[in-house]
Amino acid sequence: MRRRPTMRDVALRAGVSFKTVSRVVNAEAAVSPAVVARVEEAISDLGYRRDDRARRLRQAGTHTGVIGFVLADVSNPFFSAILRGIEEVASAGDFVVVAGSTDGDPERQARVLDAFISRRVDGLVVVPARGADAQLHAEVERRYPLVFMDLEPSFEGGDLVRSDHRGGARLAVEHLIAHGHRDIAFFGDDPRVFSAAERVAGYTEALTAAGIDVEPRRVVHDHLPASGWRERLHEGLAAERPTALFTAQNFVTAGAVRALHDLGLEREIALVGFDDVEFADVVRPGISVVPQHPLELGRRAAELLLGRISGSQSPPERVVLTSAVVARGSGEIPPRRRRAR
Amino acid sequence: MRRRPTMRDVALRAGVSFKTVSRVVNAEAAVSPAVVARVEEAISDLGYRRDDRARRLRQAGTHTGVIGFVLADVSNPFFSAILRGIEEVASAGDFVVVAGSTDGDPERQARVLDAFISRRVDGLVVVPARGADAQLHAEVERRYPLVFMDLEPSFEGGDLVRSDHRGGARLAVEHLIAHGHRDIAFFGDDPRVFSAAERVAGYTEALTAAGIDVEPRRVVHDHLPASGWRERLHEGLAAERPTALFTAQNFVTAGAVRALHDLGLEREIALVGFDDVEFADVVRPGISVVPQHPLELGRRAAELLLGRISGSQSPPERVVLTSAVVARGSGEIPPRRRRAR
DNA sequence: CTGAAAGCGCTTACAG
DNA sequence: CTGAAAGCGCTTACAG
Numbered sequence A, B: 001m002r003r004r005p006t007m008r009d010v011a012l013r014a015g016v017s018f019k020t021v022s023r024v025v026n027a028e029a030a031v032s033p034a035v036v037a038r039v040e041e042a043i044s045d046l047g048y049r050r051d052d053r054a055r056r057l058r059q060a061g062t063h064t065g066v067i068g069f070v071l072a073d074v075s076n077p078f079f080s081a082i083l084r085g086i087e088e089v090a091s092a093g094d095f096v097v098v099a100g101s102t103d104g105d106p107e108r109q110a111r112v113l114d115a116f117i118s119r120r121v122d123g124l125v126v127v128p129a130r131g132a133d134a135q136l137h138a139e140v141e142r143r144y145p146l147v148f149m150d151l152e153p154s155f156e157g158g159d160l161v162r163s164d165h166r167g168g169a170r171l172a173v174e175h176l177i178a179h180g181h182r183d184i185a186f187f188g189d190d191p192r193v194f195s196a197a198e199r200v201a202g203y204t205e206a207l208t209a210a211g212i213d214v215e216p217r218r219v220v221h222d223h224l225p226a227s228g229w230r231e232r233l234h235e236g237l238a239a240e241r242p243t244a245l246f247t248a249q250n251f252v253t254a255g256a257v258r259a260l261h262d263l264g265l266e267r268e269i270a271l272v273g274f275d276d277v278e279f280a281d282v283v284r285p286g287i288s289v290v291p292q293h294p295l296e297l298g299r300r301a302a303e304l305l306l307g308r309i310s311g312s313q314s315p316p317e318r319v320v321l322t323s324a325v326v327a328r329g330s331g332e333i334p335p336r337r338r339r340a341r
Numbered sequence C, D: 001c002t003g004a005a006a007g008c009g010c011t012t013a014c015a016g
Helices: A007-014 A018-025 A033-046 A052-059 A077-092 A106-118 A133-141 A165-178 A194-209 A226-236 A250-263 A294-309 B007-014 B018-025 B033-046 B052-059 B077-092 B106-118 B133-141 B165-178 B194-209 B226-236 B250-263 B294-309
Strands: A066-071 A096-101 A123-126 A146-149 A159-163 A184-188 A219-221 A244-247 A270-274 A288-290 A318-321 B066-071 B096-101 B123-126 B146-149 B159-163 B184-188 B219-221 B244-247 B270-274 B288-290 B318-321
Touching (some): A007 A018, A007 A033, A052 B052, A066 A077, A066 A106, A066 A294, A077 A096, A077 B077, A077 B096, A077 B106, A096 B077, A096 B106, A106 A123, A106 A133, A106 B077, A106 B096, A123 A294, A133 A146, A159 A165, A159 A294, A165 A184, A165 A270, A184 A226, A184 A250, A194 A219, A244 A250, A250 A270, A294 A318, B007 B033, B018 B033, B066 B077, B066 B106, B066 B294, B077 B294, B106 B123, B106 B133, B133 B146, B159 B165, B159 B294, B165 B184, B165 B194, B165 B270, B165 B288, B184 B194, B184 B226, B184 B250, B226 B250, B244 B250, B294 B318
Parallel strands (some): A066 A096, A123 A146, A146 A159, A159 A318, A184 A219, A184 A244, B066 B096, B066 B123, B123 B146, B146 B159, B184 B219, B270 B288
Antiparallel strands (some): A096 B096
């Protein structure tokens, strides 16, 4: 690639000092129209673009106009919708967004954070990986603009935007109970992940409030790739089937729906999922879920972050979005069999 | 936020010159172990991170270790999967990825490109918006590392990675013809979008090769938001229904499947879509598609781009990925009614 | 209205 | 083994 032209190159071609070019580029007053015209022509001839790095290095010393989004996996529609929400607000404020996937792995998170911070992003939205909080804690301590997304870190402080995992789970399970179920299985992520812990807590609360014992064998936690849940559900449904399922994450729901269809049980066993899935309304029966609002999560996080970047010193904020059950069929199937106890 | 510490701050605390700090940070030899230890302690006390902008400004003059992905919409699973593929290859090469959505709008594309280029991204993967090629052409001319994705620009030159839109469409329609259909409708994006034009061309080729006339009323182009296609299909299916549909984009397929189910026609009218959709295997009948390979598209583009960034001068490359029909049911429905002609 | 000097936080030669 | 000077591409005060 040809070297990008600098202000000096433009100045040379226009026959002015490079400071004059700077004035034209920044639309400062006090430049004669004739000079402006000459400089602008040189700029367009050379395809000059101001180097923002150098500019900001001198100017603010620290602002780059870039914010980072550290997440588990951009190809998960939940996260890519959040990214879109962040991007909307960011671009309106003249920021761009770098995104980095960690797959929830502490080491990958550390690498992504290093890469972002050494490039001096002005702030971060972070879905924290489990067991990798030390570095994040240090950044929060130094008041680096940082908004946690979806999951809570293991320490206090810092802004946070997430769904009400526990409340949503509770609503989902209450919905199943209201349709007559008492034998409801939980399938979800590793409980060391904050949201998974909260969702199983909501499940437990709903059962307990209804006077139903929580049976350990009905609570299945696992940490699997998106494609692994279908088979995991086959195992889970091999014997002594529950009358209903609460699937605590979008990939789990997707796997469960596939497994139920594989087994021809989609009209026998009720299902409510946490987080919406594509085509939930087309599959028969439709999939009842407690949806999240990822675009809104992204927007709120970006707004908070931009506020911090521009210097807001208010106490840490916590934004927790709630939502209600969307009934589409699968969650309204009554229990087909009664068990002893 | 507290000001981030600089090498000078570290040097002051460790009682050395800031050049020595630079040596430690860059793990250059020739520093006594005692000094290294002192500097490292100061670094960790202050939470120092080298400022990569300043470093690269001095070093290469131009490299930032950031590449940009300019696309239509990150929340479209097709694009977010491409992003994931780009990210994989990029992070292995120590690059981070900024992503910017344009919604295919030339003005938004110009804004995103300006934002990226002024921040001196080292290269770009671009899904070009229609009618906004001038700036991209100039960048290609100056040999700025640039890989086009999914859509071709209106000019020659530049690297390119995309699916074989025409060939895939042809396979899809041939599949329907092979199952006895002669009255096949096309639903797709604005034909001024490259991929839409190619896909309708493939549709036309398949019909023509089979000796079937292309009827203009059977070719519906529209530029709609994701949610608009369901209703649009209702219109398209209001009267004189075709026996089969070729839906030329994932959102169109999603809308068509919903419309067919709304009308109870999902087992009457055959459907093959271009690009895969979530739950295509769970919906009944399953949705037959010609899938794309977005992760692979992303990886290939990033590999090409990183090659250019590191100086490859080989002629522009064109990577065109093909794929075959995945039969899941909807595309194998025979024609139910015969029409005159 | 225009320009020469200093400095943002680093690295690259050069000295000692 | 350690440091003082110059410079990356800009902007910020100061002059004229």
